[in-house]
Amino acid sequence: MWNEPYLETCCRSALHRLTLVGDPGRPDGLKDGPCLARLREMGLARLRQDGRYEPTAEGLGRHAREVLRRCA
Known part of the structure; x- marks a missing residue:
């Protein structure tokens, strides 16, 4: 079951830039x-x-799962 709030595309991109x-x-x-x-x-x-x-x-973990598509 999905328990995390949805990240809009723009926010996923911002999270990616933040990690870069x-x-x-x-x-x-x-x-x-x-x-x-x-x-x-x-x-x-x-x-x-x-x-x-x-x-x-938590942000780094979410980035790995949603942006990089890596298992937690």
Whole structure:
């Protein structure tokens, strides 16, 4: 049974970009800002003190399952 909230295509793309950028993080205020905020609300990303987003452990797992299609 599927228990996770659905990720829109734009949010999956934002999550993918978030993982690609790595340690520098993704700055707030870009076009995908609403998706990053949504990912944060879902617990898949967090906003650091420096104003940049980074994926959470849950976000990395979701990225592996949905974007990379790898088993958890």
